[in-house]
Amino acid sequence: MEKTSKTILTDLQALDTAALKARLGELRRIFDVPKLKDELAMLEDRMGAPGFWDDANAARKIIDRTNVIKKKIGPLGDLESRVNDFDGLIELGKEAGDMETWREVEQEYKKLTADISAYELELLLAGPFDRGNAFITIHSGAGGTEACDWADMLMRMYQRWCQRKGYKVELIDHEAGDDVGTRSATLEIIGENAFGFLQTERGVHRLVRISPFDAAKKRHTSFASIDVTPDSEEDIDIQIRDEDLKIDTYRAGGKGGQNVNKVETAVRITHVPSGVIVACQIERSQPKNRAKAMAMLKAKLYQIEDDKRKAELNKQYGEKSDIGWGSQIRSYVFQPYQMVKDLRTGEKTSNISDVMDGDLDAFMEAMLRGKKAGESDKDDVD
Template sequence: MAGIEPEEQLKELASTLSSIEQVLDLDTMRRDIAELREQSADPDLWSDQERAQAVTRRLSYLESELNRVEGLRQRLEDAATLYEMAREMDDADTRTEADEELAALHKAVQQLEVRTLMSGDYDAREALVTINAQAGGVDAADWAQQLQRMYLRWAERHGYPTEVYDTSYAEEAGIKSTTFAVKAPYAYGTLRGEHGTHRLIRISPFDNQGRRQTSFAGLDVVPVVEQSDHVEIDESELRIDVYRSSGPGGQGVNTTDSAVRITHLPSGIVVSCQNERSQLQNKATAMNVLQAKLLERKRKEEAEELSALRGEGTTSWGTQIRNYVLHPFKIVKDLRTGVEVGNTSAVLDGDIDEFIEAEIRWLRQQESA
């Protein structure tokens, strides 16, 4: 917005924020918060741990969103006052402070605007993320583990609770696969664009000749199922195996056959859970993961059928989506949106919001085209 007076920029931002407030429906948000506060004050709520945690997570999220919007509105008013003070006092330092706040407000409003683009049927759900090592041997297993850490750190940066359900460790280093939940509203809508193949290029730390290695890991993101979802699962079509939980070693490795692996024979989908001490708890969690994956499979099949009836081509996001290059230069580039970041260390430490925000906009364009 170079060349536009700051006062006009603030007016445009205020107008954009008003549109965002309408989409988010702040009055409904306030009513929901009041209802959830009433539920959370009920002493009987915690007799159902799962429901209690869902209520408190939803309440915390809505309060945070409301504070975020109201805080931005106040910051816009304060910025206008700051510019007025700078003009009246003819103070360069105050003007610089106001300019810095204006730039920060542009970014904050754009980030909030992205939230309004998540209007899909399942976008408001929590997310289940599965990462699998693909081509590249031990480097791919190491890369899959780095990706797991990247997403867990991203969630931690935002204060989103996570729970790792299963991790299958590779023999030499890294992991073969992992499944974890991101337990925050709109986690699925936020992360669904990350679905696909992630490619790493680097000097392999496992090659004694120091050669460059390309390795791949696949990411699958599905929405968590809710009670209103209907996923028919025939028990006769399941193979259920129990085994001893595995890990990289140490006292945390279980000594009983509590881990559960469920194979859905018609689809070939395999899910596992080993994070609970009880075999029954692990089975229940694994069934929830299976339901989520079958629901997503059903949703995609219905979307493809609808596209075929309309004579449209279907768009697949399950292909290579992003390159992480650590040698001979350092850059992370998204192949769909064109977003590039040179600070690879920050990206691998969970600083991926720039990629996520761009792909949410990109997905919205693809779906509305």
């Protein structure tokens, strides 16, 4: 149904650019844009000075810092200009009062709002490893066949999520269940912000469904744990003593090169003091698998220490930490009703098929934005 000129005018007046300007103003205040601009000018002067490349490491640090500042204030300035220009577009729409102009205004408003939200989310990925690659490890919980099938479903879910994001996925290690599914698996996720997004998935994931393996068609509850570590070995300062390592080699399973099932190329490393175990079988040579496994071990040990630090900070401020093994973060209920609910943020949806097909962005974004679950968001499925 076509809008009347009066209706179009009312709708145009309802578009709240003040709210958009307030969001950008808050970001400008948080960044202290004038200070960042002064720092950028100083860094650019140093980059243009003679002998800048005499110290290559120092030069790279300056360039990296320059790029960080530009990524903050550049898009912010562009968005501020677009919001100011949008005020003029609204006035044009009021003068024209026709559907074609209204559609143009409405489309730009939606795009502007979405771009500001995306920019805010991008800025939340500011941790030391957030912009890098990630290792994600899936372990089936107690429950035998049921749990292994659930772990396999989660592995597929994250692989589909990576496809949606355009990330590259490599299966680093895989241990099949006795009958079906996956006992444990490690994936390497390669893409910008992979760790920043996936770190929100750490914890225990619970499935409630009518078991396809139960002839009596009873409802079963299954658990699987997700661990995520950064794939940034060169940036992780963790010292590991050779005497603390137990290294085993074995024949890799599954697809691979011509030697994959004939030679003991797969490597399993146990860090004896912590009990952390990592394994890699994707590479065709034992040295490459060992190097990849050591990268995962460093990342896991770093994550353990980081968790301890965060837990201590939370303890000091009277907060209960959500991070760590054993913390149930999300329920996937297939029966008696359909609902996926994050117990930390309260984010939920009844569209379980899309979630299992990799539609996880709403859950990740809610966690990144610091959304907290209320009393009504508590899990109520036995």
